[in-house]
Amino acid sequence: MTTPSERYLALAHTRQFILQIMDDAKLPVELRDTAFRLLKHYPTRFYLNQLTEAAPQILEIPYETCDRI
Numbered sequence: 001m002t003t004p005s006e007r008y009l010a011l012a013h014t015r016q017f018i019l020q021i022m023d024d025a026k027l028p029v030e031l032r033d034t035a036f037r038l039l040k041h042y043p044t045r046f047y048l049n050q051l052t053e054a055a056p057q058i059l060e061i062p063y064e065t066c067d068r069i
Contacts, residue, residue: 003060004052004056004057004058004059004060005060005061005062007058007059007060008048008052008059008060008061008062009062011043011048011059012045012048014042015039015042015043015044015045018035018038018039018042019035019039021035022035022036022039048061049061
């Protein structure tokens with residue numbers, strides 16, 4: 001079962017992954033454009049933190065990784 005902190009980390013790391021795809025000039029333009037469109041609407045860290053306050057049973061900021069993500 002996925003914990004709220006694991007869910008938070010998955011969302012935060014997915015954002016980083018999409019950024020890497022978007023910035024990799026070796027990848028096809030279509031893929032980078034798709035990454036850009038997805039990232040445009042993907043929640044930022046600010047919104048993830050807001051969600052943790054609104055729904056702590058679903059999302060939780062992992063204490064040990066607060067400064068790294």
